Amino acid sequence: MDIATLRAQHPDHWNKACAIRTLTLDAVAAANSGHSGMPMGMADVATVLFENHLKFDPLAPKWPDRDRFILSAGHGSMLLYSLLHLTGYADMTLEQIKNFRQWGAITAGHPEYGHATGIETTTGPLGQGISNAVGFAMAEENLRARWGAKIIDHFTYVIAGDGCLMEGVSQEAIGLAGKHELSRLIVMWDNNGITIDGKVSLSDITDQKARFAASGWDVFECDGHDPVDIDRAITAAKKSPRPAMISCKTHIALGSSAQDTSKGHGALTSPELIAETRKVYGWPHGPFDIPADIKQAWEAIGARGLDTRKAWEGRFETLSDTRKAEFTRIFKGEAPAKLAAIVRALKKQAVETMPKLATRAASEKALEVINPVMKETMGGSADLTGSNNTKTGDLGMFSPENRAGRYVYYGIREHGMAAAMNGMALHGGVRPYSGTFMCFTDYARPAMRLSALMGVPVVYVMTHDSIGLGEDGPTHQPVEHLAISRATPNTLVLRPADQVETAEAWEVALSQTKTPSVMALSRQGLPAVRSKHVNQNLVAKGAYVLQEAEAKRQVILIATGSEVEIAVKARALLEAEGIGARVVSMPCMELFAEQDDAYRRKILPPGPVRVAIEAGVRTGWDKWLLGQGGREQKAAFVGMDSFGASAPADRLYEEFGITAENAAAQAKSLLGL
């Protein structure tokens, strides 16, 4: 539908959509950066969605049963900010719009979760939003099954562009959604045929409708500028028993001289172009000037959901106090009070039996007692269930036939899994954890970074965390991956050494509300190193003295996870020669760094030579080896400085010199012995 027809036939709609378009033009011009074309192209679709379909209430942006609206094409952030401002979200003032992309504003270049209410997830890295949305929709299905449709019953809408659909992660998301028949998921594809480099056809000829249909989606299309046609398509999509994709044929940068060009993708800042476009729009108003009647029309849309929300609150009030408290707790992402006691009991039991156990198996044992008391957990694995030990007896399989199931077979989709977990956690009410081999952290990286950036407390269960994986060889052996996750801000890397530490690590991970955790777990069996029960969670301190020197302390051996066993053996070798050696277990560098200076100096006093043992690269270790040391602090690292190899694990440890003998020899060498 061309602009003239649109204006003539749907003047009210046109004005509302035009408010989005001109706010976008004005904000981008003021910032002298940003992306004008997408909001200008999708304003009609968004207007119809908000006016006729989206269940939301700007007065209660966190209302648990709202529909979720996810702008996967996050560069079009001004579309979202305009909608939030126009419909009356209190924090999205005109001042914020005017400060688009400026320091301290909630209107960042791309929508940042936590900056403004109404931003459901951080988007910008393409493909993430649509993949988060699958997690949102899975959470909705699960919670609806468990809490009833009176409490949870809503849609997840996504706007995605060609960029989102070209990123591989979108295929993982599409496959997952298709399999699970997520009928409450509706993706509106901004089908404008343009990317930054030019026409989409420069790089892709994919028939997107056929592609979605191939994975079990229902597919619709509409003229993305015709409000009637848009409404028809959304209405039909909502009725579909499968996830729905609507191909919205749009013109990027509609009405400007950059329309339908890659130039239109970016920042349109030329005053002439903007003035011309205003003329085409028939919009005589000045920059950031939204006439009162149009603003009121938008506010009426914003007020549409109030009654529905109040009715929901009424229904919520009919729940028992226990149920209400439980619902509130899980939506806050808080662990239940009894978690600590459960973990303590497990620790006691472990100390009594001191089993030799791979930490991945210890993790399963922890989950076996945790999952029954944290019914909000949803576990899963990227096709390595038996290896990651993520499935416990009580979970049940999440499927179209069993929406209450809490275990997800994600398939070979590490990236889609991580992004879905982010979505689940952001939806609220669900506490996701899932596993793969630690080496394949690589595949999930973009979503793991967003967990950290958004502060979403998901748990990545990364097993087979070193060359201890053995015969599968270097493609499957993480070497740099501990360093990678540790280098990422706001990420806890937990590498427990035995069953007790693993239980403590789970308590730490599940107690987070703003930080994701990476659990690094061994494939190989490990002896118990914690022989005395203490109530305190020692992992929570990050590092602690596991064994004190008997002879005069000349050496501190620092190790994590599977190498703590080696440190303990190295200590024995040294002590046998009269060289006193302390063993420090350091399951979490980030938590240790958070301790006060006095505690850190107590654990790592300056003076004794330091030998760190970890079957990974040295990167990140110098801080503990050389930092806060004494004069000419002497230190060595026993670990990897290359990729691994294919052989049985014991042989690899031997060949790469990650042995007690080598650690002891390094210590002696540092001591000049």
Add this chain to the structure above:
Amino acid sequence: MDIATLRAQHPDHWNKACAIRTLTLDAVAAANSGHSGMPMGMADVATVLFENHLKFDPLAPKWPDRDRFILSAGHGSMLLYSLLHLTGYADMTLEQIKNFRQWGAITAGHPEYGHATGIETTTGPLGQGISNAVGFAMAEENLRARWGAKIIDHFTYVIAGDGCLMEGVSQEAIGLAGKHELSRLIVMWDNNGITIDGKVSLSDITDQKARFAASGWDVFECDGHDPVDIDRAITAAKKSPRPAMISCKTHIALGSSAQDTSKGHGALTSPELIAETRKVYGWPHGPFDIPADIKQAWEAIGARGLDTRKAWEGRFETLSDTRKAEFTRIFKGEAPAKLAAIVRALKKQAVETMPKLATRAASEKALEVINPVMKETMGGSADLTGSNNTKTGDLGMFSPENRAGRYVYYGIREHGMAAAMNGMALHGGVRPYSGTFMCFTDYARPAMRLSALMGVPVVYVMTHDSIGLGEDGPTHQPVEHLAISRATPNTLVLRPADQVETAEAWEVALSQTKTPSVMALSRQGLPAVRSKHVNQNLVAKGAYVLQEAEAKRQVILIATGSEVEIAVKARALLEAEGIGARVVSMPCMELFAEQDDAYRRKILPPGPVRVAIEAGVRTGWDKWLLGQGGREQKAAFVGMDSFGASAPADRLYEEFGITAENAAAQAKSLLGL
């Protein structure tokens, strides 16, 4: 086709395929680990491919015009090892097969490039092989256009499993291949319906044939155990004018009690199962025992390509000596001799004009002079051509209409791009480089790791390498990414400070034959810091003294890339107060680490306080700040310890304290001033 029929109707074929199956069973049993089911399932397809179609010569495994065979489902490595052994690759002895997955053997758990001849690429991380294959096929098209079909004219065959097809990167590869009508690419999908966790339908209902067709592929199918039907499908696929996918319906772990189950995916080691399976196969021979007639039949297949290869050599000999030398050079991956002179000339020119230039723009200037003398380069970008500055005037666009074009519009597919680059480089004759924003290194990580593991000298042009990216905000601002690439073994991270260093960095990157490079380049303009021309490539030393202290040297300021400017200003501030400060530019930590101890101590002598400045996390810096220092070496780091934010770049540097003033203040504080 069932086994009985197969044995009855095609006894010769059966015996050959059975040799693969039993070698697999025996090797996995001997290793007590590995994956039996896939080779047992795909033995028939592979036998037909090698017997009737694949152009290869075990006597000349590096023959440039051989067909490439890529086992994307790398866990089925015994399929490949069996084929190499049976057809007569000299290094793949029976002894190696017997040492499957053992230390020092060339028969690693997954096929490792460089271990055995005939392994075209390292596979195992799923989805990589099929994505490499797209690069192989692109290289073939490009080289055929430039060298003629008499020199380059071959197919790329891939065996991929459900795991490969579920990984998102496969979608990127499929899209790229479809767009480019890579008719020499043939993917044989091992359609066995089984993954590790169970049936594929647990996690996916995708109609793979429809999915491939949606991206412009021709699709075929066959009974993956019927040699006639397999041959028919491959023959048809070779004739297709588009990339072809053959759905090969197979039974995983054929003939064993684990057939068609997820148990069959893994290691079948039970002696009873193996004995039973041998019975079903009608294979009375002992472990690793291949009857002479069957081995001979296989060796005849191996000998099939000899004449073709000799004929090719004859044609190659008709080329001029210059062309022959050029062909040999580019297949060795060596830079031309004149590269050094070209770079020197550019450096001279740059020193004369000392332009203020973003290093991404400096990179374009370098490429403008390099590409004309290195016609084997193929550039590209993941839809950020104008931002990555990767396209130079002479390249031409690679497309179905222009196969000789050297610039690839990869679309929004960082991961597929990186994997395709690996494939191009592995094919030989092509030197790929391509760009994206450095933050999206994350998306490409799995393929970048494989570049390093395989020792493939591709160049990643990562622009917008810090918060200097500005308004796009934290989702687009790398913070931990320098640390991530530096933590990865066998990777050069080059972060040049100005045009001279950028030119030197390109020379370094293109001189590598076994190591990939990550070029970290600024979005923002940077002043020239190198004011005197020297012939020597200083970047190749990793770090060097850019400016010496004037007053007594009390401080060493160390910086990289865009922060060298800040170090230079900080030095001026300090010198103005009579505090002598040296500026060390450190464009490449890995190369600096390779210098001898004397050089390193010359650049970073113990004593003066050290302040490092880099707009990234501290991870990896302590080695240079605290290592090789003096007694109580004092050091500070000026950089990031959190994610970035959305604002103009200057404001961000200010707010995050990455300023000359702060660096100078830190130095003074360390000096107790």
